[in-house]
Amino acid sequence: MKNIYSIFFSITVLATLGLGYIWWNDYSFKNNPLDDELQNRINKKIKELQIKSYQRFGIKRTFPIIISDDMSSNHYGMAVYTKNQEIKIYLNKNRFKENANYMIEDVIPHEYAHAITFAIGHFSTKEKGHDKVWQDICKKLDGKRCERFVNHDDILIEKTNLF
Ligand SMILES: [Zn+2]
Numbered sequence: 001m002k003n004i005y006s007i008f009f010s011i012t013v014l015a016t017l018g019l020g021y022i023w024w025n026d027y028s029f030k031n032n033p034l035d036d037e038l039q040n041r042i043n044k045k046i047k048e049l050q051i052k053s054y055q056r057f058g059i060k061r062t063f064p065i066i067i068s069d070d071m072s073s074n075h076y077g078m079a080v081y082t083k084n085q086e087i088k089i090y091l092n093k094n095r096f097k098e099n100a101n102y103m104i105e106d107v108i109p110h111e112y113a114h115a116i117t118f119a120i121g122h123f124s125t126k127e128k129g130h131d132k133v134w135q136d137i138c139k140k141l142d143g144k145r146c147e148r149f150v151n152h153d154d155i156l157i158e159k160t161n162l163f
Contacts, residue, residue, distance in 0.1 A: 079114030109143030129155040
């Protein structure tokens with residue numbers, strides 16, 4: 001009997017510790033910046049894209065990258081052209097937790113290509129911003145899956161008198 005109790009006791013303790021760890025992990029992920037290794041990989045990818053956009057399009061402009069906690073879960077990233085003509089790239093922080101590689105190799109070049117379409121003054125909303133111009137830029141940035149039609153809304157053009 002004593003053994004069974006100690007087995008149950010051990011299981012309860014372990015389960016509690018496990019839950020505590022999961023909770024702590026979620027909490028610390030939500031309330032802290034991404035870890036250094038991940039942040040370095042993101043920075044490296046962005047640097048690479050800056051070099052490519054200069055070499056292939058002559059664009060020296062850099063775009064602020066905002067890693068956000070507040071994006072809806074169906075958004076991986078978003079490119080925004082603001083009323084003040086700023087171009088910003090938002091990345092959904094929570095998506096880095098599930099699939100950092102996808103975020104870095106697919107989503108960052110994808111959104112960067114949107115940012116470049118804005119930088120060259122191309123504001124077409126055809127195919128929700130994934131038209132031929134965007135596709136070509138995406139390919140030249142060595143993005144992945146630039147041909148596939150993407151039906152999510154991941155561009156926001158705040159300037160109202162464009163069309
Ligand atoms: Zn897109």
